[in-house]
Structure formats: C-alpha cells, structure tokens
Amino acid sequence: MNQAADLPIWAALLIALFLLIGAGLTLIGSFGLYRLRSFYDRIHAPTLGTSWGTAGIITASIIYFSVMESRLVLHQLLIGAFVIVTTPVTLILLSRAALYRDRAKNDPGVPPLDPPNNTSEISNPEKEPTPTHNNTHTGEV
Amino acid sequence: MSKLFPYPLLVVSLVVTWLLLAGFSLNQFLLGSITAIVAAWGFAALGPAKPRLRRWDLLLKLFAIVFYDIVRSNIAVASIILHGGKRIGKSNFMAIPLDLRDPTGLACLAIIITSTPGTAWIDYNSARSVLILHIFDLVDEDAWLNLIKNRYEYLLREIFE
Numbered sequence: 001m002n003q004a005a006d007l008p009i010w011a012a013l014l015i016a017l018f019l020l021i022g023a024g025l026t027l028i029g030s031f032g033l034y035r036l037r038s039f040y041d042r043i044h045a046p047t048l049g050t051s052w053g054t055a056g057i058i059t060a061s062i063i064y065f066s067v068m069e070s071r072l073v074l075h076q077l078l079i080g081a082f083v084i085v086t087t088p089v090t091l092i093l094l095s096r097a098a099l100y101r102d103r104a105k106n107d108p109g110v111p112p113l114d115p116p117n118n119t120s121e122i123s124n125p126e127k128e129p130t131p132t133h134n135n136t137h138t139g140e141v
Numbered sequence: 142m143s144k145l146f147p148y149p150l151l152v153v154s155l156v157v158t159w160l161l162l163a164g165f166s167l168n169q170f171l172l173g174s175i176t177a178i179v180a181a182w183g184f185a186a187l188g189p190a191k192p193r194l195r196r197w198d199l200l201l202k203l204f205a206i207v208f209y210d211i212v213r214s215n216i217a218v219a220s221i222i223l224h225g226g227k228r229i230g231k232s233n234f235m236a237i238p239l240d241l242r243d244p245t246g247l248a249c250l251a252i253i254i255t256s257t258p259g260t261a262w263i264d265y266n267s268a269r270s271v272l273i274l275h276i277f278d279l280v281d282e283d284a285w286l287n288l289i290k291n292r293y294e295y296l297l298r299e300i301f302e
Binding site: 035 | 158161162211212215218219222223225226232234236251252254255256257258259260261262263264273275277
C-alpha cells in the first residue's frame with residue numbers, strides 16, 4: 001500500500017472518514033448482537049452493518065480507487081446492491097423460524113397466530129377467551 | 142419485440158452489471174448485450190411474474206426518502222446500543238394491515254424495512270394481508286403505522302399497482 005501515500009489530502013481525509021463510519025457502525029452492530037437480550041432485539045443490530053456499515057466502506061473504496069486510477073471505479077456498487085437485495089432473505093427466514101418456535105412453545109410475548117377466518121368461530125363463543133393471559137404478562141417483565 | 146426482449150429491465154441491469162465488472166468499451170458492451178439477451182430468454186422459460194413499473198418518477202423520490210430514513214435510524218439504533226440497550230420506548234411487535242398486494246411491491250417493502258435498522262419484518266400473512274413487524278424502540282404505535290402506510294406503502298402502490 002505504498003502508493004496510498006501519494007493521495008491528495010482531501011481524498012485521504014474523505015476515505016478515512018467513510019472507512020471509520022462504515023467500520024464503526026459494523027463494530028457497534030456486532031457489539032449489539034453480542035449484548036442485546038432477546039432474539040428479536042438482536043435481529044436489529046446486524047442491520048447496521050448491512051446498511052451504512054457496507055455503504056461507508058463501499059464509498060471509501062470507490063473514492064480510493066477512483067482517485068488512484070484517475071477514472072470512475074464503480075463496480076463496488078454491485079456489492080452494495082447484492083447485500084441489500086439478499087439481506088431480507090436470511091433475516092426473514094431467521095425471524096420466521098424464531099416466531100414459529102416461540103408460537104409452538106405458547107410464548108405469551110409473541111403475537112399469536114391469527115385464525116384463518118373468523119366465521120367458523122362465531123358459532124361457539126365459549127372458546128373465545130383464550131388470549132387474555134397476553135395482557136397480564138407484558139407489564140411485569 | 143416483446144418476444145425478442147421479454148424482460149427489458151433485466152437485460153438493462155445485466156448489461157450494466159457486465160460493464161461495471163468488465164470495464165466500459167464497445168466490445169464489452171456488445172458481448173454483454175448478447176449474454177444478457179440470451180439470459181433473458183432463459184429467464185422467460187421459467188415464466189416468472191412480470192413487474193409493472195407505472196411511475197418511474199416516484200422511484201427517485203422513494204430512494205431519497207429511504208436513504209434519509211436509513212441514515213436517521215442508523216444513528217438512532219447505534220446510540221441505543223452504545224447506551225447499553227437503554228431506550229425511551231421498548232421493543233415490541235406490531236401488526237400492520239397492508240393494502241399493497243403486488244409481489245414486487247411487497248418485496249421492495251421487505252427490503253426497505255429490513256435495511257432500515259430498528260424495524261424488522263417478522264411475518265406476513267398473505268391471506269389476511271397483515272404484516273407483523275418488530276420495532277426496536279416502540280414509543281408511539283400510530284407514528285410507526287403512519288410511517289409504513291403513508292410514507293412507504295403509498296408510494297409503492299403508486300409505483301407498482
């Protein structure tokens with residue numbers, strides 16, 4: 001990385017700024033993944049790395065290679081596009097698996113599975129008051 | 142024309158991808174175009190649903206809004222994590238009834254919600270059109286409902302439906 005010393009000062013500052021933003025947000029996201037308590041809280045932390053964590057590092061890379069090669073280098077944008085498009089696939093898969101598991105355990109903290117259609121349940125109203133324990137739980141814990 | 146180019150948007154994005162990776166030159170443009178057109182024929186054999194873009198101009202507005210929201214929520218979530226998970230509200234689930242039915246629009250909404258830190262797409266019931274979100278810092282449920290319905294879903298319906 002010897003040629004990095006030839007960078008003009010404005011480019012070096014800009015690259016360092018974006019690299020620090022990207023790396024810092026990814027680090028905070030990983031820290032959150034480690035520290036936060038519930039699964040559904042932890043799912044939020046890595047999205048820092050996939051949104052501005054990736055964007056910051058990609059921007060730094062675009063500026064660095066564009067200045068070094070004196071032409072517009074943009075193929076890093078493809079990395080960003082693929083990360084953005086593919087993140088929801090794994091994230092939704094994970095969260096739906098967790099929801100399925102918690103519903104199977106009858107965990108009161110997760111939203112219950114909606115009945116497919118209300119019409120059949122109107123005929124026998126005795127079986128209605130099942131979801132009442134939902135309210136008692138939320139205030140205490 | 143539509144037999145020859147069944148998926149024009151796919152062809153354009155494949156050519157752009159090719160040129161970004163291989164460098165901009167006439168040779169690469171021709172090679173990339175031929176590859177993209179043949180690839181689009183192969184894709185057409187699978188017979189996927191074809192998305193319709195009705196309003197191109199609103200796409201830019203949507204990008205700008207989402208970009209701004211991602212920056213804002215990055216800062217919000219990062220500061221909550223740095224303060225050891227302390228926040229004003231609490232994290233909770235939230236059910237949102239959706240009017241958006243178009244599969245491409247729903248896919249876009251999933252991308253927007255997932256790439257915005259602080260909101261996570263948990264489940265979508267297509268029979269009842271109810272989306273379950275998990276919000277990291279839930280203070281005002283109406284504000285989030287308003288954000289999803291009027292800020293994203295309205296634009297997505299304008300663009301895709």
